[in-house]
Amino acid sequence: MNRYFFYNYFIVCFTNLMLLIPYFLTSDRYGGAVISIALSPIFGYIFLYMFTSSLSKFPGKGLPEIFSLFYPKWIVNIVMVYKAILIGIAGALVISTYAVIITSFLNPNANQYVMLMLLLLICAYAATRSTVSIAFILEISLVLSLPVIAFVMYKTIKNPLMDWDAIHVIANHVDHMPTLLSFACATFVFTGYLNMGLFNRILPPNFKFKYIWLYPIIAFVVLLITFFVPIGIHGTETVAHYIFLWSATADSTRMMYGFIERMLFVFLIVLINLSLTFTMVGWHMVIEYIRTIIPNNVVNPDEKKAPIRNYIIAGSIIIITFVIMLRVKDGQMLKFSSYFLIFRLFSETLTTTWIFILSRKKVRKYEKEAAS
Amino acid sequence: MLERLKVILSPSEDLIQKELKHPINKQTIELAFYLPLVDEAKVHKFITVPFSKNEYPISSLFQSNSNFYIVEDPASWVDLILRGQALIEHQNVIYAFDAMHYKYNDAPVTQVESTIRGPQHSISEDPIIALNLIRNSYMSPELTIDQTQVGTISQTSLYILYDQRKANQDTLKLVMNKIEAIHLDLINSTGELERLLSSKKYQLFPTLLMTERVDRISRALSLGKIVLILKGSQYALILPVTFFDFIHAVEDHYESFWMTRLLIVVRYIALFITVSLPGLYIAVLSYNPEIFRLQLAFSLVASRSVVPYPSFIEVFIMLVMIEMLLESSIRIPRFIGPASTTVGGLILGSAIQQAGLVSSVMIIVTSLMAISNFVLPVYSMTLAVRFLKYPIIIIAIFFGLSGVCVGLYFYIVYLCNMRSFGEYYFRLRGKFTPQEGDIGQAGAR
Numbered sequence: 106m107n108r109y110f111f112y113n114y115f116i117v118c119f120t121n122l123m124l125l126i127p128y129f130l131t132s133d134r135y136g137g138a139v140i141s142i143a144l145s146p147i148f149g150y151i152f153l154y155m156f157t158s159s160l161s162k163f164p165g166k167g168l169p170e171i172f173s174l175f176y177p178k179w180i181v182n183i184v185m186v187y188k189a190i191l192i193g194i195a196g197a198l199v200i201s202t203y204a205v206i207i208t209s210f211l212n213p214n215a216n217q218y219v220m221l222m223l224l225l226l227i228c229a230y231a232a233t234r235s236t237v238s239i240a241f242i243l244e245i246s247l248v249l250s251l252p253v254i255a256f257v258m259y260k261t262i263k264n265p266l267m268d269w270d271a272i273h274v275i276a277n278h279v280d281h282m283p284t285l286l287s288f289a290c291a292t293f294v295f296t297g298y299l300n301m302g303l304f305n306r307i308l309p310p311n312f313k314f315k316y317i318w319l320y321p322i323i324a325f326v327v328l329l330i331t332f333f334v335p336i337g338i339h340g341t342e343t344v345a346h347y348i349f350l351w352s353a354t355a356d357s358t359r360m361m362y363g364f365i366e367r368m369l370f371v372f373l374i375v376l377i378n379l380s381l382t383f384t385m386v387g388w389h390m391v392i393e394y395i396r397t398i399i400p401n402n403v404v405n406p407d408e409k410k411a412p413i414r415n416y417i418i419a420g421s422i423i424i425i426t427f428v429i430m431l432r433v434k435d436g437q438m439l440k441f442s443s444y445f446l447i448f449r450l451f452s453e454t455l456t457t458t459w460i461f462i463l464s465r466k467k468v469r470k471y472e473k474e475a476a477s
Numbered sequence: 478m479l480e481r482l483k484v485i486l487s488p489s490e491d492l493i494q495k496e497l498k499h500p501i502n503k504q505t506i507e508l509a510f511y512l513p514l515v516d517e518a519k520v521h522k523f524i525t526v527p528f529s530k531n532e533y534p535i536s537s538l539f540q541s542n543s544n545f546y547i548v549e550d551p552a553s554w555v556d557l558i559l560r561g562q563a564l565i566e567h568q569n570v571i572y573a574f575d576a577m578h579y580k581y582n583d584a585p586v587t588q589v590e591s592t593i594r595g596p597q598h599s600i601s602e603d604p605i606i607a608l609n610l611i612r613n614s615y616m617s618p619e620l621t622i623d624q625t626q627v628g629t630i631s632q633t634s635l636y637i638l639y640d641q642r643k644a645n646q647d648t649l650k651l652v653m654n655k656i657e658a659i660h661l662d663l664i665n666s667t668g669e670l671e672r673l674l675s676s677k678k679y680q681l682f683p684t685l686l687m688t689e690r691v692d693r694i695s696r697a698l699s700l701g702k703i704v705l706i707l708k709g710s711q712y713a714l715i716l717p718v719t720f721f722d723f724i725h726a727v728e729d730h731y732e733s734f735w736m737t738r739l740l741i742v743v744r745y746i747a748l749f750i751t752v753s754l755p756g757l758y759i760a761v762l763s764y765n766p767e768i769f770r771l772q773l774a775f776s777l778v779a780s781r782s783v784v785p786y787p788s789f790i791e792v793f794i795m796l797v798m799i800e801m802l803l804e805s806s807i808r809i810p811r812f813i814g815p816a817s818t819t820v821g822g823l824i825l826g827s828a829i830q831q832a833g834l835v836s837s838v839m840i841i842v843t844s845l846m847a848i849s850n851f852v853l854p855v856y857s858m859t860l861a862v863r864f865l866k867y868p869i870i871i872i873a874i875f876f877g878l879s880g881v882c883v884g885l886y887f888y889i890v891y892l893c894n895m896r897s898f899g900e901y902y903f904r905l906r907g908k909f910t911p912q913e914g915d916i917g918q919a920g921a922r
Contacts (some may be wrong), residue, residue: 106916108907207879212764215876223876227883231890240916241893241904246886248905309914366770370878377882385890409896 114297149295159464196387232388513608516578599689643701726854747849756869764877
């Protein structure tokens with residue numbers, strides 16, 4: 106059942122790499138971007154290890170249950186609302202970014218907000234399903250999209266326009282100090298393990314995390330590709346001109362023999378799948394976390410029917426996201442994303458260490474009990 | 478003997494166990510056989526009638542008639558009784574009487590799920606014949622057959638078959654409760670039963686598999702599933718099922734490995750085509766013709782140049798036509814059937830294209846869609862999938878390509894959320910080791 110961890114880890118990795126992360130990284134390409142990328146897998150691995158090892162001390166428990174083992178109800182509520190807001194913002198950013206991409210690349214004459222509403226509705230519907238169903242949807246959509254992503258990346262690398270000198274030039278800027286934003290961006294790719302804070306509920310009681318050393322390595326390779334390949338294709342200067350870097354990169358690749366000639370459309374279709382899934386998982390976590398606040402809440406990973414409270418929470422997520430997106434312009438969204446990424450870096454550091462300390466506490470408690 | 482058989486064989490409705498007592502000479506015989514497996518007339522003629530007439534001592538009949546032979550070993554009882562022998566005990570001697578009767582010749586030929594090289598017979602509307610075929614193909618003492626009546630007026634017998642050791646008890650309880658909860662005057666077909674048993678009223682996909690094939694039924698039994706057989710209906714219901722069972726034809730076990738794997742892939746492609754092609758046609762031609770390479774986009778648009786209205790009206794015209802064709806070919810008497818499809822399909826299709834009402838590409842799209850719909854091997858899934866393209870068309874009209882993607886995504890979500898009698902309906906099985914456990918087992922805490 107380790108594959109469910111795999112899916113959770115890589116949905117975060119791939120979705121964000123296709124959207125805004127490359128833009129922030131390449132805008133800092135002469136500064137600390139390269140060293141941040143080089144350092145991020147180490148950072149990512151340490152935190153992945155801390156989080157998974159602590160979770161394996163609490164079999165079958167999600168974050169809300171773990172916190173309520175140690176703290177009174179009101180502290181748990183505050184922590185959960187805080188986590189939910191953070192995750193919800195990540196999902197909302199991804200889906201609204203994708204709505205912008207659709208209206209700029211696929212349907213220029215469509216209304217951006219109508220498009221956004223459609224995406225929000227389908228995500229909210231999917232997010233209200235039970236946790237087990239979410240795991241299955243995640244699996245299906247990743248199994249369908251991973252081969253295509255691999256194909257897109259392969260074709261882009263084999264592009265004749267690819268200029269390796271540009272990559273060398275950028276790679277030589279490894280001697281700068283990492284900046285906060287680029288480091289936050291690079292580490293965000295490695296934070297898929299946080300989804301396990303909820304999905305630990307559905308894992309079997311004797312579950313063991315295996316091969317966790319492999320995950321950061323794969324993610325690191327993907328991160329390298331997504332950072333360096335656009336630089337090789339667009340050149341060192343032009344690369345900063347694009348906001349949706351990978352869409353532009355996919356559009357500069359041609360399939361000689363397919364009846365779809367431009368790679369862009371293949372890429373967009375995969376990306377819609379990934380963004381919807383990422384947002385669905387995120388919002389499902391929001392729903393589950395918020396539900397722990399409501400009194401007499403029953404935790405059941407495999408509900409037969411979604412309760413009304415799910416729909417209410419999902420509806421309020423939609424409304425909040427939509428209203429915020431109505432007020433925000435594209436430039437502000439970029440700024441906001443960067444602030445969010447930096448904030449998230451500290452927040453996740455805190456959460457992971459906290460859980461780690463709690464798990465050690467639990468172990469010590471058992472040792473005391475065993476000794477007495 | 479009867480007590481011992483009760484221990485060995487699972488309790489089943491069709492297992493006849495009698496103790497006959499003669500009023501005059503006070504002799505008793507014990508008799509046991511499976512009702513569907515034996516020829517009852519033969520049993521009467523050789524055992525019960527001579528015993529009741531008492532023309533000469535029954536033991537001498539047993540010893541003199543070559544149809545009877547003495548069974549020494551109690552371990553072979555199960556084997557014999559499952560092979561259609563009647564077991565008789567008289568004065569502590571066990572005889573077996575060969576009354577076996579295969580009813581293959583009484584069974585009709587398959588109408589819907591025909592195979593080339595598999596068995597050609599389907600189960601019959603007569604439940605006894607059906608049970609005979611199933612008992613003959615699934616010879617296990619664990620096979621249990623329960624019987625209830627459904628329908629307050631029709632009182633139709635319903636047989637519930639399952640392998641006692643393999644079937645999931647929770648599922649069984651659930652099914653029994655659902656059957657008891659049925660309140661309807663008349664029940665005439667398994668389709669009705671299927672709608673009554675499925676959990677929700679507005680379901681897009683079937684959660685029970687309707688089949689007429691004996692080999693499918695026996696395979697399902699061996700996998701621990703439950704089979705329902707209704708009197709007077711040629712179809713059995715199998716539950717619980719997964720989505721993949723509907724994509725899977727029985728023939729996949731009979732033909733070569735590689736070709737059947739390829740065929741399964743082809744079926745999935747057909748499923749994708751039949752659901753999304755009309756929607757994609759609208760999305761590509763009305764929103765993003767630049768998706769395809771230039772020559773292809775030009776030829777697509779050029780074929781539409783004569784058509785005076787937008788693409789979705791064209792799609793609706795053709796879809797209404799094809800649905801009417803399919804429906805009419807089912808309804809009209811059989812000997813006119815080919816004529817209607819020929820007239821409708823060929824002549825109308827070419828005429829409508831020449832008249833410039835519909836583009837030639839649309840004709841191709843429609844026929845491809847109709848053909849690929851019937852690639853799916855199970856009819857109930859075919860029907861379910863036939864409906865699925867309409868929502869996709871509607872969403873494609875308003876949102877184009879991204880609308881089609883969102884629609885397909887909705888179907889995936891819907892499928893993953895479905896459960897068939899507590900089983901996960903749509904999930905990739907993957908590698909599963911019992912030591913590791915499965916997800917969702919931790920349950921509520």
